[in-house]
Amino acid sequence: MEHITLLIGIVIVTALVFDFTNGFHDTANAMATTISTGALRPKVAVAMSAVLNLVGAFLSVEVAKTISGGIIDESAGIRPEVIFAGLVGAIVWNLLTWLAGLPSSSSHALFGGLIGATLVSVGTHGVHGEAVVMKVLIPAVAAPIVAGVAATLATRLTYRLARGRDEADTARGYRAGQIASAALVSLAHGTNDAQKTMGVITLALVTGGVVAPHSDPPLWVVVSAGLAIALGTYLGGWRIIQTLGKGLTDIRPAQGFAAQTGAATVILASSHIGFALSTTQVCSGSIMGAGLGRKGGVVRWSTAGRMVIAWCLTLPAAGLVAGGAALLAEQGDWGVAAVAVLGITVSGAIWLASRRKPVTGDDAAPSSAVAEEPAGVVTQALQAVAPPPATPAAPSVTTPEPAVAPAVAATS
Known part of the structure; x- marks a missing residue:
């Protein structure tokens, strides 16, 4: 840690900011159908x-290795400012698609940013x-x-x-299954997406000579990346949850259970073999199926x-933004500062634009008609088994009506 320069420190902080945006951008992957039903x-x-x-961030490092030493050549002369430019491009695209409520891929935004900045800086090799x-x-x-x-x-x-x-029984069972399968998707998301930030930070440490090439992410990198994506997830990307949970198709508990189970299986299998796929695309495909x-x-x-689209x-798109940022960042310290200021300005403008029409958890939750549907199903099932009791016969002695009416009127 004592050998980390200011620039590498800036790259690490920026990578954790991207990880945070990845968290609230991709919360919909695991929870959209669970919330919508x-x-x-x-x-x-x-x-x-x-x-x-x-928890998922601690289960594997295979995807992190794919990022830090698989896609980008560590020995090609990549400098920390190039990684910084790539992260800025990924963050800007993440925020733009979040503002539009589009479940695009945070992973591909990161890949595009790193590839675009690298191509501009050192070329195709x-x-x-x-x-x-x-x-x-x-x-x-x-x-x-x-x-x-x-x-399907x-x-x-x-x-x-x-x-x-x-x-009624099947509805309750599938809702319980949805909770279990959503938990599995969340765990899978941690094993895949949190590792991408680990890989970027490790790549920055390698380019700065802090760790040896092809090293596994240090423990502090794993912990910080896991915490950043968890915090972003907790804030909830309600815009994208609303799109996946309500805008793509009408999901019922049985469908939600099937979609989440299929998505978790694909993500976990890919994480095991080091495929840095898009959990967003997997979950979106599952919901459509x-x-x-x-x-x-x-x-x-x-x-x-x-x-x-x-x-x-x-x-x-992320590559173009990152390529432009790389050209500016390579001009020296003032260029890095300019990229940072521009990135913060654009991100702030996107956030202010989102405040004009905010989306909350209530917007992503089911409507009252949908939310009350299970109770109606249960009631119908109980009535089918045991009809409601007959109204009891009126008692032989009743209170005279004129004596009750004044009391009712007084209380009203």
Whole structure:
């Protein structure tokens, strides 16, 4: 720690800021369907997700290695200011898509920022093209499709297994299953996305000569990255939760359970083999698949189309911003300071724009009609088993009406 320069310190702080934005940007991945169906209250959901993101950060470092030594060539002359520029590009794109309520990929924003800044600074030899294709681009295309197909099949199987069973019991069971599967997605998110920031900080430490090349992230890096993403998760990205939970399709408990279970399986498997995929794309694909899996379910393809456009733009857009930031940062200390000021100014302007039409947890929660649906189902089921008791016969002696009326009038 004593060898960390001021510039590397700035890069570390900026990386943790990105990790924080990743947390509230991607909370929707785990909790959108759980909140939209009323399985958990919004604040309880994001608190649970935050804790499990923190736990997940300690389970693996394979994705961190992919970032720190797989995509970017550590020996190509990458300097800390280049990493700083890449992070600024990723943060700006994250905030823009959050303002628009679009569940784009924080991971691809980070990749695009690092690749764009590296290409401007050292050229194509600073980027491992094969690793980008194999561990970023192919998973970006395949993962949401695989997750969507899995969720479609799981949803159809779920409804088939529940056919003929008591609707109230199955609804309660699937809501419990949603909570468990949402916890699994949160844990998986920590194992994948928190590690990306660990990898960036480790890359900065390698370029500054603080740690040896190909080193695992130090423990303090793991702890700080886990805490940053957990804090961001706890604040809740309500805009994107609203889009995924309500804007993409109408999710019922059985669908939410199937979507989250499929997404968690894909994310955990990818983390194990070091694929730095987009959890946002995986969960979005699962939700669309669950919408198609229910008979009569509808996917709002206009919203899905906007999401896909954002996915396609994320890598190049973040790369362009980061490339411009890298050109400025390489001018010296004043250039780094200018990039920092511009980044803070743009981020502040986006936040002020979001205050004009704020979105809260109440907006992401189910409407009263949806929230009360389980109680109605339970009531109907109980009435089917045991009809309501008959109204008791009037007693033979009653209080005279004229004596009651004045008392009622007085209390009213």
